[in-house]
Amino acid sequence: MLNARPVDGPFRHLRSYANAVLIAVLFAIPWIRLHGDPLVLLDVPARRFHILGLVIFPQELYFLWLLVIGSALALFFFTALFGRVWCGWACPQTVFTDVFAGVARRIEGWKGAQRPKRIAAWRIVLTHVVWIAASAVIGFHLIGYFVSPYQFVADAREGTLHPVAVGFWTVTAGLAYVDFVFLRQTFCKYLCPYARFQGVLFDKDTLVIGYDEARGDPRGKKGTTSGDCVDCGLCVAVCPSGIDIRDGLQLGCIACTQCIDACDGVMERIGRDKQLIAYRTLKGVAGWAGVRPLRARVVAYGILLLCVGGAFGTLLGQRQAMSLHVAHNRDSLYATMPDGRVSNAFTLQVENRERQDRSFRIRLEENQDFDLITGMNPLTVPGTTSLEARVFVVARETGDSPPPRRVRFILEPEDKRSRGLTRETRFLSPGMTHGDG
Ligand code: SF4
Ligand code: SF4
Known part of the structure; x- marks a missing residue:
């Protein structure tokens, strides 16, 4: 209804x-x-x-989390100040x-x-x-x-x-x-x-929609009581939550202000002061002093909000324009070639976080005893996308000496506009036990 x-x-x-x-x-x-x-x-x-x-x-995803936390803190901050x-x-x-x-x-x-x-x-x-x-x-x-x-x-x-x-x-x-x-x-x-959880965020200085009980009560038709409320019921009739604000602040009040306009209209028609229902603090409703914006909880929410904003800005400033993720191929951890050399297959995920397409070259760090076999190198990655490349790393040693246990990949942009990235991972070979590395 x-x-x-x-x-x-x-x-x-x-x-x-x-x-x-x-x-x-x-x-x-x-x-x-x-x-x-x-x-x-x-x-x-x-x-x-x-x-x-x-x-x-x-x-x-930490950026998203910071945005969510920042939005929640902003909501707390403004709720503590201005209610709902x-x-x-x-x-x-x-x-x-x-x-x-x-x-x-x-x-x-x-x-x-x-x-x-x-x-x-x-x-x-x-x-x-x-x-x-x-x-x-x-x-x-x-x-x-x-x-x-x-x-x-x-x-x-x-x-x-x-x-x-x-x-x-x-x-x-x-x-x-x-x-x-x-x-x-x-x-x-x-x-x-x-x-x-409004109740937790509010305090006596939070702005709410409140009825001035001291002025409005006792209620009754004009001329029959000393209170200003003529008990016309219009504030209740227009309330979308169906509550009577004269009973005090309630969970259902969404601070839509419709009862303020309704009551002000009535007061104007009968020649009394407006603001019988108005924005006021809980202290104001109780007839105490006015607004006090600088309070402990407001300051605390404000500081936390600044911290989250600062963390977001810092992370954004340190953000790299590309990223490299290295993973072993799940289907085969290592393989032994006919000449005895051991190879590992990896999937490299290269992210280009810039808007324009960029080319990246993949190589292994020098002075490692490995050879890199790739299909396409350099890789061209369209703007704000990522690309997966399968590569093989082959240990140079054969026979008895075991290959090194760590391999370092380097991803370098062809345009040299940013520094290369290094990622180190394990190189698996026969005889390695779980956890070797
Ligand atoms: S502010 Fe809106 S929801 Fe709250 S009592 Fe008034 S009309 Fe109802
Ligand atoms: S609209 Fe104003 S005068 Fe009418 S019942 Fe509500 S508080 Fe009283």
């Missing part, structure tokens, strides 16, 4: 703009390309993560629920604040058709963060869309429909993990 139509007011207007901007940003991001690469794409099959121009390879500002203003759950409710009110032809008692069947059907179409668009853009939307559209046109992609689209669109049409703020109340 939809709550009453939100009351016009400054917060409602601001929210409409914020919603429009947020949806535009969320939908635009999968389409934006930076230097030919997606701005954000978590390309799981190719094991590449494109984040704001940075292409993260599987060996660099994320829930009320930026969470896609709130934004899309708002939009879906607005669509329903328009199509169902609401005249007043409440849902009409009778609604024509065609209006209800049309509302669901629009909701389903909107869910399909949301689902498409959501999977656009994992599959390039350009590729998706091209495949759809050619009829070569992979069934898994179609399946993901159907599931995400279905979840969006169920969530924004049926769950709505129930999701915030009972399912959202962020909502559950």
Whole structure:
């Protein structure tokens, strides 16, 4: 059941703009390309993560972890300062629920604040058709963060869309429909993990939406009590979570500000001061002093956030433009040639982390008693991709003297724009026991 139509007011207007901007940003991001690469794409099959121009390879997942930790700390930092500002203003759950409710009110032809008692069947059907179409668009853009939307559209046109992609689209669109049409703020109340640990992040100086009990109570019709609240119930009627903010701060309050606009409208009409419900600190609600932004927990979250940002910047600064990973071939650890020499087969994975194609030469460190046999050398690796090369290393000794136990590979860029990389690994030969090396 939809709550009453939100009351016009400054917060409602601001929210409409914020919603429009947020949806535009969320939908635009999968389409934006930076230097030919997606701005954000978590390309799981190719094991590449494109984040704001940075292409993260599987060996660099610490960048992703730092981003996740940094985002969580930023959320803690802003929550400690401004309460549920994320829930009320930026969470896609709130934004899309708002939009879906607005669509329903328009199509169902609401005249007043409440849902009409009778609604024509065609209006209800049309509302669901629009909701389903909107869910399909949301689902498409959501999977656009994992599959390039350009590729998706091209495949759809050619009829070569992979069934898994179609399946993901159907599931995400279905979840969006169920969530924004049926769950709505129930999701915030009972399912959202962020909502559950609000209590830990808040303190007495955190900004919340609060009712000024000292001023509002005792409640009653104008002229019957000394309190300013006329008990009209509008703040409860417009609340998407269905809570009564006059009962104090509750887990279900997503700080959407709709009760502020509603109550301010009432106060204006009856000629009383606005802000009976307003942004205030928990101390403010209790009638104590005002905001105190510099508090221990805010400073602690800020310092941690700076540390994570610093670590990210340092790692980024030290990042190498290429990488070499060496592994023994699993199918044959070593082989003895007819002349008695021992050979090992390796798979070299060469990563080119730059955007342009680069050529790399593979060689063994000099003064080792090994010969290297490769197919293609140098290797040309397209930009932001990796290439695997199978190579053989043959020990020069024959007969009784065992070959050296370590072999060092060197990868050098042909353009000499960066220094070469060295990787050392074991060379296996008959008679070596497990752990020799
Ligand atoms: S109490 Fe007010 S701010 Fe909180 S969810 Fe309800 S309408 Fe939004
Ligand atoms: S909208 Fe304001 S006046 Fe009306 S019940 Fe809520 S707090 Fe009281």
